[in-house]
């Protein structure tokens with residue numbers, strides 16, 4: 096009895112937070128987390144994702160206007176090299192292998208750590224905020240480009 100009531104409150108809070116998250120993605124939606132995801136909602140989620148992929152694609156190919164719009168105009172590269180010149184079609188970015196021990200950094204690293212390593216080292220740029228819109232867009236593009244790769248965290 097006492098154990099049960101201890102767990103009730105956090106669960107309710109979780110359900111409320113889930114509802115808020117969905118409402119934020121689809122304005123006007125008040126559905127709770129447990130409601131089935133409708134085809135319309137799935138379409139809306141996919142549109143949000145593909146918009147990030149599109150922005151990340153442009154950043155990855157060195158599009159200056161997109162970099163300016165996303166506040167990373169002078170950060171991503173100082174050599175004139177875009178990510179795509181060394182990683183065509185996001186090749187060799189291995190998002191499916193993170194997190195893993197990264198020898199170059201001598202630490203256990205995330206994909207975002209490695210994106211920043213490439214910005215700082217080969218590109219001689221300035222590290223970007225790991226929580227920034229630009230980082231999320233780059234992550235979306237890299238992940239989308241490697242669709243179908245089997246998760247192998249810690250590998251290669």
Ligand code: HEC
Pocket residue numbers: 155171176177178179180181182187188189192206209210213214217218233251
């Ligand atoms: C001048 C060439 C060059 C450019 C430009 C470049 N990279 Fe890299 N990238 C590398 C090299 C070299 C490695 C290390 C490969 C390794 O050791 O696995 C690497 C590794 C990576 C990895 C990790 C792969 C893994 O499995 O460890 C990611 C992610 C990555 N780069 C993303 C980017 C992004 C994003 C950009 C643009 C901001 C970028 N790179 C620009 C050369 C480049």
